[in-house]
Amino acid sequence: MSENTENTNINEQDLREKIINAIKTVYDPEIPVNVFDLGLIYDIKIFPVNNVNVVMTLTSPSCPSAGQIPGEVEAKVRSVEGVNDVIVDLTFDPPYHQDMMSDAAKLELGFL
Numbered sequence: 001m002s003e004n005t006e007n008t009n010i011n012e013q014d015l016r017e018k019i020i021n022a023i024k025t026v027y028d029p030e031i032p033v034n035v036f037d038l039g040l041i042y043d044i045k046i047f048p049v050n051n052v053n054v055v056m057t058l059t060s061p062s063c064p065s066a067g068q069i070p071g072e073v074e075a076k077v078r079s080v081e082g083v084n085d086v087i088v089d090l091t092f093d094p095p096y097h098q099d100m101m102s103d104a105a106k107l108e109l110g111f112l
Contacts, residue, residue, distance in 0.1 A: 011082075012046050015046060015050060015080070015082050015083070016044060016046060018080045018081070018082070019044055019046075019052060019054075019077050019080055019083070020036060020044070022076040022077055022079065022080050023035060023036045023041060023044075023054075023073055023076060023077065024036045024037070025076055026069065026072045026073050026076055028040075028059065028063075028065060028069060029065055029068075030064070030065070031059070031109070032108065032109075033101070033104075033105040033108050033109060035056070035069060035073065036102075037101065037102040037104055037105040037108075038059070038100070038101055038105055039096070039099075039100025039101045039102065039105070040056050040057050040058060040059070040069075040096065040100075041054060041055075041056050041073075042055040042056060042057060042091065043055040049084050050082050050083050050084045051084050051085045051086075051087075052077055052083055052084075052085070052086045052087070053086075053087050053088075053089065054073060054074075054077060054086065054087070054088045054089070055088075055089045055091055056069075056070065056073060056088060056089070056090060056091070057090065057091055057092055057095075057096045058090070058092075058096065059096050060096070061092055066090075070088045070090050071088075073088050074086050074087075074088045098111065
């Protein structure tokens with residue numbers, strides 16, 4: 001029984017990695033860094049039968065790409081083999097700030 005649980009965890013970890021890689025192909029059109037490294041993805045939850053919930057934000061509530069980016073994240077996650085269904089929740093709490101960026105994103109944008 002413990003072996004079965006271990007296999008499930010490995011599968012979920014693999015799926016999470018594939019989801020993150022898919023999200024890393026989504027870019028804010030105004031910033032040459034992917035939304036994951038920008039720190040716009042707050043949480044990724046994988047539920048039974050591989051339903052996925054992504055909680056994300058935008059750089060600002062008035063972001064011109066507000067209608068495009070969450071839909072693109074949803075489409076990319078939905079295209080990952082093994083994913084059943086996807087819900088993307090957009091939040092502005094906590095508000096986005098530059099400290100949420102990965103070091104790679106900060107370097108790319110000249111903040112390091």
